[in-house]
């Protein structure tokens with residue numbers, strides 16, 4: 128794959144628990160192409176979240192390398208890594224992590240404001256409309272349904288124009304129909320704004336929505352799917 132935006136090389140993460148070594152990741156070579164939507168599927172404890180955390184610079188590997196958008200994460204200082212996370216990565220988690228006292232619009236633009244960047248209002252409006260949130264712009268998160276709150280979390284991730292969106296079980300708290308709607312919107316939005324999505328899921332129906340499915344078992348990739356050509 129030449130047009131990769133994320134790449135890991137022989138990535139390992141070991142945890143020492145007393146005499147036991149837990150090999151959460153045991154030599155992972157993973158890549159995602161620009162604008163690709165990759166689903167990572169695997170059983171509980173297979174290493175999915177660990178891999179996503181390493182790619183997002185939230186945790187350090189025991190050994191191996193992570194490259195994102197041409198940068199080697201291990202070569203960055205703590206501050207550079209914080210800037211990297213703010214500018215290059217959009218995170219979407221199962222729990223929406225919205226600020227309860229801020230309305231939908233304020234939640235969406237908060238990371239951009241914290242980063243001291245100018246808010247591209249036209250772009251935020253476009254995202255609100257794409258995610259069908261225009262009517263909820265002034266609403267507080269507590270008054271929204273789970274699906275609406277997750278759409279706000281997705282809007283927030285997209286609004287800071289990251290290169291990659293890392294989503295960890297984003298539909299874990301949603302019913303099946305809402306999950307499909309939310310995933311469909313995430314997919315359309317990421318394609319429109321040329322973002323790469325790496326999504327973790329237990330749910331094979333949700334995984335089917337991706338361009339490619341990567342299977343992980345016991346900290347190893349057992350099936351990487353067909354290389355994405357698009």
Ligand SMILES: Nc1ncnc2c1ncn2[C@@H]1O[C@H](COP(=O)(O)OP(=O)(O)OP(=O)(O)O)[C@@H](O)[C@H]1O
Pocket residue numbers: 142144149150151169170171172173174175176177178
């Ligand atoms: N901080 C930690 N200390 C010790 N072991 C850990 C730690 N974090 C993760 N592990 C272990 O690493 C392995 C992989 O965990 P990980 O959370 O990546 O799995 P997962 O596939 O995301 O699971 P789930 O689907 O349940 O979220 C598991 O055996 C887990 O117990």
